[in-house]
Amino acid sequence: MDGIIDNDLILARVRALIAESVRQPAAAIPLDARVDGGELGIDSLGLIKLMVRIEEAFDITMPDLAAPGAAPFGSVREVAALVARQVAARQAGGGQ
Amino acid sequence: MTRVAHTRAEREANLRSAADQREHERQAVAAHYEHSPEIFSLVLDSRLAYATGVYEHAGEDLETAQARKYARIAAKLDIRPGQRVLDVGCGWGSNLLYLAQHTEGVFQGITLSAQQREEALRRARAWGVADRVQIDVCHVEDLNLRPESFDAVLFSGSIVHMHNRPAVHQMVGEVLKPGGRVLISDCYFPVQPRGDRDSAATEYIFVEALGYCRLIGLAEELQLMERAGLDILHVEDLTRHYAQTLAHWIDNVRKHRRTIDAMAPGFAAVLQQYMTVARMSFARRTALEYMILATKGAPTVDPGAWPIAQKGGRS
Numbered sequence A: 001m002d003g004i005i006d007n008d009l010i011l012a013r014v015r016a017l018i019a020e021s022v023r024q025p026a027a028a029i030p031l032d033a034r035v036d037g038g039e040l041g042i043d044s045l046g047l048i049k050l051m052v053r054i055e056e057a058f059d060i061t062m063p064d065l066a067a068p069g070a071a072p073f074g075s076v077r078e079v080a081a082l083v084a085r086q087v088a089a090r091q092a093g094g095g096q
Numbered sequence B: 001m002t003r004v005a006h007t008r009a010e011r012e013a014n015l016r017s018a019a020d021q022r023e024h025e026r027q028a029v030a031a032h033y034e035h036s037p038e039i040f041s042l043v044l045d046s047r048l049a050y051a052t053g054v055y056e057h058a059g060e061d062l063e064t065a066q067a068r069k070y071a072r073i074a075a076k077l078d079i080r081p082g083q084r085v086l087d088v089g090c091g092w093g094s095n096l097l098y099l100a101q102h103t104e105g106v107f108q109g110i111t112l113s114a115q116q117r118e119e120a121l122r123r124a125r126a127w128g129v130a131d132r133v134q135i136d137v138c139h140v141e142d143l144n145l146r147p148e149s150f151d152a153v154l155f156s157g158s159i160v161h162m163h164n165r166p167a168v169h170q171m172v173g174e175v176l177k178p179g180g181r182v183l184i185s186d187c188y189f190p191v192q193p194r195g196d197r198d199s200a201a202t203e204y205i206f207v208e209a210l211g212y213c214r215l216i217g218l219a220e221e222l223q224l225m226e227r228a229g230l231d232i233l234h235v236e237d238l239t240r241h242y243a244q245t246l247a248h249w250i251d252n253v254r255k256h257r258r259t260i261d262a263m264a265p266g267f268a269a270v271l272q273q274y275m276t277v278a279r280m281s282f283a284r285r286t287a288l289e290y291m292i293l294a295t296k297g298a299p300t301v302d303p304g305a306w307p308i309a310q311k312g313g314r315s
Ligand SMILES: C[S@@+](CC[C@H](N)C(=O)[O-])C[C@H]1O[C@@H](n2cnc3c(N)ncnc32)[C@H](O)[C@@H]1O
Pocket: B025, B029, B030, B033, B048, B049, B050, B051, B088, B089, B090, B091, B092, B093, B094, B095, B110, B111, B112, B113, B116, B138, B139, B140, B141, B155, B156, B157, B158, B161, B162
């Protein structure tokens, strides 16, 4: 994804990717729903696939799911905020 | 031995005839390895090991860890001039060619993938060892070898793809000469189930990404080896090392995502996804990686004499 994108756009795009992965319309995905808690019906494979889709879509690296003490992903809004930080870091020149 | 199927894929395999299962493996397993070696060369070390490395330190790179692993396998197999070595599931020749370059043995490899055979032979020629290397596209159960004709047999990351384990071990027991060694490096389930073996993630890695995998318990494998007349010499756990290897592979997939997808659309995601499932399984020890060394008759190597680093410096 090129150019500067703002946080609302990122939130909408992340929500759309989540909606796609559970085959629901985006409107059916509450922004406060936990992504990894079973609330949206995303199992462990679904979560991995979603993270890869997000990495592809935003050209970023998401946190390592297998790291010891890896933090859970939280809500749709929190995942989008995480993505926004990674995108900002990349656009700041650098990296991941 | 009671045959408890651990996964859905294994239950399905049990319903097929042996010949049908063999044919299934020929097709389903080969599909993954038939992808361009160019793709794998972006992800793996320079010798294209598609198996765990051995890390001494957390910060080590993939190339160093794989080099240590080749040397470790070479030391364990202890191949003398003129000895004959069979590499079952030789991939692009990682271990086989290392051993050909570092010993004066004579090598026969088999793989299910014509692409892998071609790449391995190309490397054998480039590295000047082609006269001691033969590689065939052949299913392990179709091998027709003379009894007691090999000094060493190697399975690195390959036996997991083979459903009919009793037949495989029987073959090894027969083709090894007295004093011959067999080394297996692969993935096992803990005996007490941890995690869901019928989960979508398990099905994804064992079937969708890799075609067919059958993980059994370590003790089951060891017992099959013993029944085939082999003595177990040494077993070591490499689970943590595989988790670390996978982290390096995953980073390489990320780095080359676009190039990989240009060559095989969607394959970068398949790699990253299955490797992440595998990395999490090893990190949580819901799957375990072991390296097993066994011998037929009196051993020519002595694991009791191998050094183990002393803690605390002074001895
Ligand atoms: C994960 S790769 C490992 C390659 C190599 N041994 C290494 O360590 O780099 C698995 C290999 O096993 C081979 N293989 C799997 N099932 C096989 C079978 N039934 N007969 C022969 N080769 C097989 C595949 O073709 C592939 O080359």
